[in-house]
Amino acid sequence: MINKLMKQIEKLDAPVVVGLDPMLSYVPEQVQKAAFSEYGETLEGAGEAIWQYNKTIVDNIYDLIPAVKPQIAMYEQFGIPGMIAYQKTVDYCREKGLVVIGDVKRGDIGSTSAAYAAGHLGRVTVGANTFSAFNEDFATVNPYLGSDGIKPFLEVCKAEKKGIFILVKTSNPSSGEFQDRLIDGRPLYEWVGEKVAEWGEEVMGDTYSYVGAVVGATYPEMGKVLRKVMPKACILVPGYGAQGGKAKDLAPYFNEDGLGAIVNSSRGIICAYKQEKYAKFGVEAFGEASRQAVIDMIEDLKSARG
């Protein structure tokens, strides 16, 4: 799947992933109304609203981008109906040929981590049958529990040719509280990055590993160091746009081959219709506003890769 991701990035000349993180307040009123008229102002109504919102956006952008990254928390908050909307979104994006990165940030140990890996990337056995439950292509994983938390994911990645992105240096202001603390003279995130490189060696694709890393756009100096520490890891870069990361800061995240990073934008794309810049599309054509925002983002990133 890392090979597919890299090929799609090259083919489209677009190292872009769109974060499908639908707050209900992002969903245009006409979409909410339609959903509520069918299901009421209920969790089912909310699930239907975010699913229809996603579907319109995906229909408008799927041919421009290699991947999407649904943030499961935004669905999970609506309970079972929210999880159904997540499942529909994952399935639909895969049907459209998109690589789906489940931003689930799971992390546990042993058989528990194996269960997360099976449920999101692999298969479970029930009697004589096997099923893929959520069936994303990649999942994000938290490293705090060490190798015991990661290795069960590696097994599944190997079997299914899927991948993970491990949190290394996150984009948020307080990420330094623990991640930047110095251990033998080097910050924790570097030690985590070294383990990412080590874990990744076991599961190599053609040029990049099935094991990638999350490094926020908001810390380009650290991105530069981590690019060297993990030369074979695809770096998933959140924090561009709404969180303050600029295209000019992104050059250090890419390798000399012009590959090796994929930049996420969520609000900047899915809420484009709310920006003055895209107001001309009007709220009815929110999907077309998203399409234009994707085109602009791809153009903006070209400057970053020189």
Next chain:
Amino acid sequence: MINKLMKQIEKLDAPVVVGLDPMLSYVPEQVQKAAFSEYGETLEGAGEAIWQYNKTIVDNIYDLIPAVKPQIAMYEQFGIPGMIAYQKTVDYCREKGLVVIGDVKRGDIGSTSAAYAAGHLGRVTVGANTFSAFNEDFATVNPYLGSDGIKPFLEVCKAEKKGIFILVKTSNPSSGEFQDRLIDGRPLYEWVGEKVAEWGEEVMGDTYSYVGAVVGATYPEMGKVLRKVMPKACILVPGYGAQGGKAKDLAPYFNEDGLGAIVNSSRGIICAYKQEKYAKFGVEAFGEASRQAVIDMIEDLKSARG
């Protein structure tokens, strides 16, 4: 909710939480057969099997213990039907008066962490209505992302009088890879423990904070230090029994008031019927085997608290 938890621990003289972590292979054949005959060997069948298994165990032990801790990964692996089984388990345990600790190990930032907090401990708004989705009493949370990940949970805890347990030192063999690394002469888990104490000051119950900590039974020396670093935190202690932690090692986790810790056992209770010690109950009476295992665990822990 921390006050309720502490009162129930005192009343029952049982600092015990039972981990409802149902692997399908744990579920006795007769329960699997009944579920599969109704729903087939499907994800729905698996969900029904683990829910019926849980229900029988809970019916047999709810009067002996203050709390249960369902591990969401074991449900999530079966997709939507698994999540429905999780929801039923949480609801049923709350109806029975048990404190429910959702072992979800979530952790993200800003609005995403807020969505997890709302979905698991708080409420979401849909039009003119509000709903509690999964509605556990406590959730476990991963600290790797720093305060930005924790603060949204604190807000919800304050509003709902609920709580969290933050991963500090986990019970697994490789937990030391990052958690034990020295920063200014002290291990990372101590720095995390200090933040737990600081975060916890904002949301105090009568004697303990709404913010607790996870510290594995397998590291009693570290438990001793962490007990002092976080005097007001209830410590959730995994790793007793199947993972190798012994009752005699647990004394350092308790405060002088005999409170301040709650010890988890999962397999040791829910799979008691598979142990030679409880074989006399037979597989049909697996719930009674679990009951006896709870009684034995409570007795065993009395020795730990002197």
